[in-house]
Amino acid sequence: MQTLxxxxxxxxxxxxxxxxRQKGMVPAIIYGHKVEPRAVAxxxxxxxxxLHASRLLAxxxxxxxxxxxxKDVQYDAFxxxxxxxDFARVNLDERVSVTVPIILRGKPTEVGAVLTQVTNDxxxxxxxxxxxxxxxxxxxxxxxxxxxxAKDVPLPQGAALLVEEDVLICTVSVVAEEAEAPAAEAGAxxxxxxxxxxxxxxxEEAK
Numbered sequence: 291m292q293t294l295x296x297x298x299x300x301x302x303x304x305x306x307x308x309x310x311r312q313k314g315m316v317p318a319i320i321y322g323h324k325v326e327p328r329a330v331a332x333x334x335x336x337x338x339x340x341l342h343a344s345r346l347l348a349x350x351x352x353x354x355x356x357x358x359x360x361k362d363v364q365y366d367a368f369x370x371x372x373x374x375x376d377f378a379r380v381n382l383d384e385r386v387s388v389t390v391p392i393i394l395r396g397k398p399t400e401v402g403a404v405l406t407q408v409t410n411d412x413x414x415x416x417x418x419x420x421x422x423x424x425x426x427x428x429x430x431x432x433x434x435x436x437x438x439x440a441k442d443v444p445l446p447q448g449a450a451l452l453v454e455e456d457v458l459i460c461t462v463s464v465v466a467e468e469a470e471a472p473a474a475e476a477g478a479x480x481x482x483x484x485x486x487x488x489x490x491x492x493x494e495e496a497k
Contacts, residue, residue, distance in 0.1 A: 291344070291346055291347065291348050291357070292340055292343060292344060292347055292348065293347070293348040293349070293350055293355070294332055294333075294336055294337065294340055294347055294348070294349055294350065295332070295333070295336075295349075295350045296318070296330040296331065296332045296349045296350065296351045296352075297315075297330060297331050297332075297351070297352060298328065298329070298330055298351060298352060299317065299329045299330060299331045300329075307373075307374070310331050311334070311371075311373070314333060314334050314335070315331040315332065315333060315334060316331065316332050316333075316334045316337050316372050316373070316374065316375060317329070317330075317331050317373075317374050318330050318331065318332055318337075318374065318375040318376070318377060319374075319375075319376055319377065320349065320351075320356060320358060320377045320378075320379060321376070321377070321378060321379065322378040322379040322380070323379040323380075323381075325379065328351070330349070330351055332349075332375075334372060337372065337375065338372060341360065341363060341372075341375075344423075345359055345360045345388070345421050345423075346358075346359055346360075346380070346418060346419065346421060347359075347360065347377070349377065356379055357379070357380050357381065357382055357418075358377035358378060358379055358380060359377065359378045359380045359386060359388075359418060359421075360375065360376075360377060361376045361377065361378045362375070362376035363375050363376075380418045381418070382418060382419055383417070383418075384417070384418055385415055385416060385417055385418070386415070386416070386417075386418050386421070387413060387414070387415045387452055388413070388414060388415075388416070388421050389411050389412070389413050390411060390412055390413075390414060390421070390422055390423075390424060390425050391410065391411045391424045391425070392407070392409060392410055392411055392412055392424070392425050392427060392443070392459060393424045393425065393426045393427070394407055394426075394427055394429050394460060395426050395427065395428045395429065395430070396428055396429050396430030397429065397430065398429065398430065398431075398432045398433065398434075398462050399430065400433055400434055400462075402434065402464050402465045403432075403433070403434050403462050403463075403464065403465075404462065404463050404464065404465050405429060405432070405460060405461075405462055406460060406461050406462075406463065407459070407460045408458045408459060408460060408461065409440075409457060409458060409459045409460075412425060412440060412443060412451070412453065412459075413451075413452040413453055414445060414446075414449045414450060414451060414452055415449065415450045415452055416445075416446055416448060416449035416450070417448060420446050420447070420448060420449065422446050425443060425444070425445070427443060427444070427459065427460070429460065429462075432460075432462045433462060434462055434463065434464050435462065435463075436461070436462045437458060437459075437460070437461045437462075438458075438459045438460050438461075439455060439456050439457060439458055439459060440453050440454065440455050440456070440457040440459060441455035441456070442459070443459060
C-alpha cells in the first residue's frame, strides 16, 4: 500500500483552495469512523499518480498515518485539473461497499453476432484490502442468444454482490438486417410532369 505525505490545513474556502493549487497542492478531506473530519493538502503530482494506482492509500499527516479509501475525486470542467479529493478512514480488516468497473474481454466470433454491454459497473462488498481495480469478463466464447447476468460474474475471493443477481451485464444478439424498401404498388399514379400540364392548357385555350 502506497503512503503519501499530507499536511494539515487550517481554514476552508475557495480563496485558500486556489492558493494551495497555485503552489502545486491539492486540498482534501479525511472523514469517517466517528472521528472529526480533517482538512489536509497533498502534493498534486504524487496524488495524481496514486489515484491511478490504487483506491487504498496510507496518508502520513505530519507523522500520524491513517489508512484511507478514495471516495470522491473532483476535476475542473475540462477534466484535466485535479481540484479536490475526499478520503474515508478505513481499517484494513473491514469490509466496504465499492463500485467496480466491468471490462469485457474479447468478442464473440460467431458470424452476425453483436455484443451489447448493458451494465458498465458493479457494486460489491469486499475486504478493503481486496478491492479490485476492475472486473474482467471473458466473452469470446459467447454465442448468439447468450447473456451474462450479475450472478455469473467472477468476483474476488470473499466478495459479495450488492445488486440483484438477475441484473443484465451483456448480451449477444444477431445483427439486424436492413428492411427492404416496399415494392411499388401496382397501378400507382405516375409522377406529374409539369411540361405536359402546360402543353395541355395551351391546347385548351387554342380551341
